Amino acid sequence: MAEPGDTARRMLRGRRANAAGREAEAAAAAALAREGWVVLARRARTPAGELDLVAEREGLLAFVEVKARPSLGEAAFALGARQRARLAAAAECWLAANPGHGAAGMRFDVVLVAADGTVRRIADAFRQGE
Template identity: 80%
Template sequence: MTGFNEGTRRLLRGRRAEASGRDAEGIAARALAAEGWAILAQRARTPAGEIDLVAERDGLLAFVEVKARPSLAEAAFALGPRQRARLVAAAECWLAVHPGHGEAGMRFDVVIVAADGTARRIADAFRVGE
């Protein structure tokens, strides 16, 4: 019976994390839209993985990873090298299917969201090859 209880706890944690992630993505999308960004895609699925948000403003295309953690400090360190590589590969896939975006360039942003709903955007958070 112990395995069942642990499995149930894991399932509930996963569902809470999923709901928290969706909430954080909504907060991030609203913040970007308020700054004049057009949200082109949310939870964009590609063969290389999912992109939380794809946004464009004045021809600048941003692939946005959203990280929700109890505090902004914890969220700021939540994007590791493997996730960066996955995001770059997913962006390449997205661009192949959606040509014509990013005439003024592209970048990778991270929006960090604390448990209280506070959000901060780290513009140009990393570059390809870092």
């Protein structure tokens, strides 16, 4: 049986996690913009799931998953096979709804954000079907 304060604590943790996720996505979007990427979408919802960021530079389309963890090492191991498959399916949905992007190709990037604000992008982090 749940204790009376459990629901409130769970809700507070959820709000904090959401805020931390939004801050990490903003840091990732800013880092991409500094590198010349145009962010086309943030938190893009599709029938197959959500894409954190969709960005394009010189016709190359990147579907970007943002992972915020206490350290870059922990963030690097936070993307499992099921999530990669969901991201690939969401990317297909986004492409179907937004034709005309990715003339130079597409890829999946992961942006790692550590608690100290360090941001590192892993370009072409995985391929569809891996």
